[in-house]
Amino acid sequence: MADGDIRRGPGRLGVPSDASVILSDVPGSFTWKVLHERHPALIQKVRDATPYDPDRLRALDLLLGEITEGVIGPLRGATHDRDLWESWDRGHLGRRWDDAPFLWAESYFYRKLLAAVGYFDPGPWWGVDPFEPFKQAELFGGAVDDELRALDGFSALSPGEQAQALTLKALWGNRADLGFLISAGGSGLDVRVPGLVADDSALVWSMIDDLSAAGASPAGDGSPAGGGPAAGDGSPTGGASAAGGRSSAGGASPAGGRSSRVCLVADNAGNELLPDLVLIDHLLHARGVEEVVLHVKPSPYYVSDAMMADVVACLRRMSAAGGRAGEIGGRLREAMGSGRLLVRAHAFACAPLPYEEMPGDLREDFASASLTIMKGDLNYRRLVGDRYWPPTTPFAVATEYFPGPVAALRTLKSEVVVGLEAGTVTALEASGKPWRVSGTHGLIQARS
Numbered sequence: 001m002a003d004g005d006i007r008r009g010p011g012r013l014g015v016p017s018d019a020s021v022i023l024s025d026v027p028g029s030f031t032w033k034v035l036h037e038r039h040p041a042l043i044q045k046v047r048d049a050t051p052y053d054p055d056r057l058r059a060l061d062l063l064l065g066e067i068t069e070g071v072i073g074p075l076r077g078a079t080h081d082r083d084l085w086e087s088w089d090r091g092h093l094g095r096r097w098d099d100a101p102f103l104w105a106e107s108y109f110y111r112k113l114l115a116a117v118g119y120f121d122p123g124p125w126w127g128v129d130p131f132e133p134f135k136q137a138e139l140f141g142g143a144v145d146d147e148l149r150a151l152d153g154f155s156a157l158s159p160g161e162q163a164q165a166l167t168l169k170a171l172w173g174n175r176a177d178l179g180f181l182i183s184a185g186g187s188g189l190d191v192r193v194p195g196l197v198a199d200d201s202a203l204v205w206s207m208i209d210d211l212s213a214a215g216a217s218p219a220g221d222g223s224p225a226g227g228g229p230a231a232g233d234g235s236p237t238g239g240a241s242a243a244g245g246r247s248s249a250g251g252a253s254p255a256g257g258r259s260s261r262v263c264l265v266a267d268n269a270g271n272e273l274l275p276d277l278v279l280i281d282h283l284l285h286a287r288g289v290e291e292v293v294l295h296v297k298p299s300p301y302y303v304s305d306a307m308m309a310d311v312v313a314c315l316r317r318m319s320a321a322g323g324r325a326g327e328i329g330g331r332l333r334e335a336m337g338s339g340r341l342l343v344r345a346h347a348f349a350c351a352p353l354p355y356e357e358m359p360g361d362l363r364e365d366f367a368s369a370s371l372t373i374m375k376g377d378l379n380y381r382r383l384v385g386d387r388y389w390p391p392t393t394p395f396a397v398a399t400e401y402f403p404g405p406v407a408a409l410r411t412l413k414s415e416v417v418v419g420l421e422a423g424t425v426t427a428l429e430a431s432g433k434p435w436r437v438s439g440t441h442g443l444i445q446a447r448s
């Protein structure tokens with residue numbers, strides 16, 4: 001494929017021709033720095049965090065050499081996902097890392113890092129998560145203690161305030177991104193800007209309320225469960241048992257034949273996954289949603305991306321915290337046991353491709369959901385396409401291909417953005433701040 005073709009990417013309905021695919025080939029640019037500064041720093045951190053043997057250390061050195069001076073090399077040896085990666089290659093093997101799409105190059109880097117540490121190889125390093133030390137430190141840090149304790153005051157909020165608080169916790173939890181923090185350095189991220197650059201939260205909650213209203217109340221008393229962020233029961237402890245929610249919502253078909261089912265596509269573990277789980281509990285327990293499917297990564301990815309092991313660790317952490325956090329953790333365990341909370345780890349979750357290219361089974365999963373909530377920056381890039389979109393391109397146009405209602409909760413940590421008002425773009429540009437990539441700004445976007 002010629003360079004021009006890589007930039008243009010596959011054609012898309014409704015995509016302006018100037019929305020070129022983001023590469024990393026401009027020295028000093030944000031994407032170039034991710035490949036040339038963040039990834040080498042991460043290799044060093046991984047080396048320091050785990051006492052690897054000489055073979056693993058040599059492999060990490062080779063990877064460092066490849067990403068700094070070499071071209072994109074193939075996966076070596078017999079690996080379980082060779083066929084997958086062959087199908088995901090778009091002619092980038094053998095090219096310079098900088099010349100592949102940024103999304104492709106980053107994803108493949110994480111796969112090669114797992115190869116270097118022997119994560120998939122039979123032997124002593126099989127299944128040893130190179131990012132586990134960082135995730136553990138975060139999960140057992142004081143910030144998580146504070147967040148879990150804060151749940152105790154939650155029931156004092158009005159239902160509308162609860163809806164707002166849950167959404168914002170889940171949104172800003174996305175700042176807990178250990179890969180991004182490597183670039184941010186010891187001082188951490190700059191202070192967040194509270195006003196969102198786009199805020200479709202009212203639409204999100206009205207979609208959720210539609211689901212609830214189509215069934216009976218989660219309390220099983222026949223009263224409507226939703227009514228917007230400011231209506232309904234809303235209390236995480238005030239609803240019915242799991243069985244009550246299931247029977248009430250199960251008979252209805254709120255969205256043209258869809259069942260009351262929400263997919264949440266998780267991003268980071270720890271301080272992001274915890275509020276996601278609290279939100280899920282709220283949907284199941286207080287909003288009458290029948291079933292939630294939580295999508296996680298099948299293997300370590302982008303440092304802190306959540307896997308099944310992280311879901312289990314968060315539930316244990318909640319239970320151990322006691323109080324309201326413990327209650328929520330207990331209900332979520334029950335929901336997992338009864339099948340109302342399903343966890344999926346689809347291979348495509350670690351694919352270097354936009355969701356537009358998702359396989360049929362994943363498409364069906366999202367198509368059968370009344371709402372899919374995409375968390376985080378990488379999911380956003382994959383949802384709308386990792387391109388230099390004109391920022392006023394409507395979110396609905398960029399997600400037109402998606403097989404069902406979809407919402408995005410994201411802090412801005414990369415260059416792509418759509419769905420902004422022209423005035424908002426003007427004001428953000430006038431600020432002179434790196435608002436697209438600093439992790440200080442957030443958005444909630446949705447289309448029904």
Ligand SMILES: O=P(O)(O)OC[C@@]1(O)O[C@H](CO)[C@@H](O)[C@@H]1O
Pocket residue numbers: 034106174177179180267268302375376377378379381413414
């Ligand atoms: O998906 P997340 O955790 O919100 O962010 C992933 C991320 O750290 O990686 C990319 C740059 O390397 C950006 O999309 C973003 O900064």
